[in-house]
Amino acid sequence: MLRRMARYVVPVLGVLLVAIGALWTLQGANLVGGSFMSGSRLWLVIGLVALVAGATLLVRAVRTHRGRPL
Template sequence: MKKIVLIALGVLLCVAGVLWTLQGLGYVGGSSMTGSTFWAIVGPVVAAAGVSLLYVTFRGPHNR
């Protein structure tokens, strides 16, 4: 169950990050975030956090 929640959170972060990036760059309109440099910077950071979470979740237990 924990793995499913982490996967869902990772995907959500990736989607939100990409959307925020596109809004910040002005490709997606209709909000106050459109054309804002702040969201063009925060979006990739959030998307990278989502990708990192997915990587750690799918990597499984780390055996030493």
């Protein structure tokens, strides 16, 4: 049951991390304004980390779904 649930949770979490990471990266790079995060190098780095973590989860989910677990 836990594996079945993880089959859906991991890709959704990956998509959320990619989306949030992209937003934080753009805000940190001062390409999206209107926030205390705009122009902050800290949020640029945090966004990049979240983006990479989300992409890693998505790749893992796709590989596991195709029957080739990591």
